[in-house]
Amino acid sequence: AKQASPESCRLVVEAELARGEVDSAIAAAKDASNTSDKKVSATGFLLLGEAQVAKAQQASDKTASKACLTEAADAQKKARGLFKDAGMKKEEGEALEAAINSLVSNEASAEALALAKELQGFSATEVKGLGAKGLQLAASAHLAEFGNVGKFLDGGAEAMLSAAKEAVSTFEDLSDVAGRSGAQVVLSKALLAAEGSAEQAQQAAQSAAQGFKSVGQRAGRLSALIASAQANIAKGSIYSAYWDAKQAVVEAEILQDGAGYEAAVALVSQAGSMSGKPMSVGGLVGMISDGGETGKLVTYV
Numbered sequence: 275a276k277q278a279s280p281e282s283c284r285l286v287v288e289a290e291l292a293r294g295e296v297d298s299a300i301a302a303a304k305d306a307s308n309t310s311d312k313k314v315s316a317t318g319f320l321l322l323g324e325a326q327v328a329k330a331q332q333a334s335d336k337t338a339s340k341a342c343l344t345e346a347a348d349a350q351k352k353a354r355g356l357f358k359d360a361g362m363k364k365e366e367g368e369a370l371e372a373a374i375n376s377l378v379s380n381e382a383s384a385e386a387l388a389l390a391k392e393l394q395g396f397s398a399t400e401v402k403g404l405g406a407k408g409l410q411l412a413a414s415a416h417l418a419e420f421g422n423v424g425k426f427l428d429g430g431a432e433a434m435l436s437a438a439k440e441a442v443s444t445f446e447d448l449s450d451v452a453g454r455s456g457a458q459v460v461l462s463k464a465l466l467a468a469e470g471s472a473e474q475a476q477q478a479a480q481s482a483a484q485g486f487k488s489v490g491q492r493a494g495r496l497s498a499l500i501a502s503a504q505a506n507i508a509k510g511s512i513y514s515a516y517w518d519a520k521q522a523v524v525e526a527e528i529l530q531d532g533a534g535y536e537a538a539v540a541l542v543s544q545a546g547s548m549s550g551k552p553m554s555v556g557g558l559v560g561m562i563s564d565g566g567e568t569g570k571l572v573t574y575v
Contacts, residue, residue, distance in 0.1 A: 278306060280317035287321040291328055299325040307349070316356035320369050323350035327376060343380035347373050367396050367404040374411045383419035387412055387427050403453050409441035410457045413464050420467050431468035438464045442478075455485035455494055462501040466508055476505035476514075483518075496525040496534045503541045507548070516545040 283306035290299035303325050306318025323346040330342035350373035357366035370393050377386035393408030416426045416434035426434055438461040445453035458478040465475035479502035486494035499522035506515035522538035525531075 278309065278314055280313050283314060283317050284321060287325060291325060296325055296329040296332060300329065303349075307352075312356050312360045313362070316353045316360065316362075316365065316369070319349045319353035319356065320365075320372065323347070323353065323369075323372055323376060327379075330379070340380055343376050347376040347380065347382070350376060363396070364401045364404075367393060367401050367407075371404070371407055371411065374415070378411070378415055378418045381418070381422050383415045383422065384427055386418070387415040390415055403445065403448055403450055406441050406444035406448065406450070406453060406457065409437045409444065410453075410460050413438035413441065413457075413460050417460065417463055417467055426468075431464075431470075434464050435461075435468055435470065451485045452489050452491055452494065455482040455489075455491075455498065458482035458485070459494070459498050459501050462498075462505055466505060472505050472509035476502055476509060476511070479505050492525055492529055493531070493534075496522055496529060496531060496538075499525060500534070500537050500541065503538075503545070507541070507545060512545050512549045516542060516549070519545055 283302070286302045287299045287306070290296070290302060300322060303318050303322035307315050307322055309315050309318065326342045326346035326349060330339040330346065333339035333342060350369050354366055354369035354373060357363075357369055370389055374386045374389045374393065377383070377389065390408050390412040393411065394405050396404035396408065413434050416429075416431075416437075419425065419427045438457060441457035442454055442461055445457050459482045462475040462479035462482070465471060465478070479498050482498035483495050483502055486492075486498055499518045503515045503518035503522060506512070506518060519538050519541035523535065523542060526535035526538050
């Protein structure tokens, strides 16, 4: 039988994921990972990680989700090792990045930080942007730990802010608008978590929102608008927060991003309650909420 290629394996697994058939995707990825060809096997493990992350998102409880994320990170780390053995630097970095994201999602922030530091060792001459991504993910690991247990990892807030700022400047040097914007969102959150300047946090988030808009990345813009709204609330700019949050509602609706929508709606409500009076900023936006026995309610704000 003809040896499957990394590309054909990817097509099969991605097709199953697109259909929502995560178990079939996992089975196909496992088949690919069990081949003797290192490149195919590495791709199989990387896809297995992706499929396990998808399964984690479908899981009905946290225990099941964490088990899937553990499997995902293990597979992604195996992929990283195989890509490294094959001398495939770009793919190695991508697998490492995927593993870090799985670890952060699984509340394994310390291990995520250690791997992020490894990713920082990828020079721009080898693979553009991976070193900067390592810096960004290091800051994200600190943020995740703070969100989970109320404290930062080794190096504290100073290390987190330093990594986030360096990520922004490195992406800037690479003329990577999307990369810079993503790092600015992390920097904005880091500044607020470290009780730094809410003004700087808002500026970073707003710059990110503009950057993502310029390259047509709606999901990124949604995250930036939410960060900007949070920063505006922190600095007491309620009307600006309200406007950011309303724009975020629209983006989330377009993307059909449930979690983003909930976060944006919560910020609209928070800003509205802080003002203590009816607010009118920008055009009307319909917000869907649960109307109990009457079904869904649409409120225009």
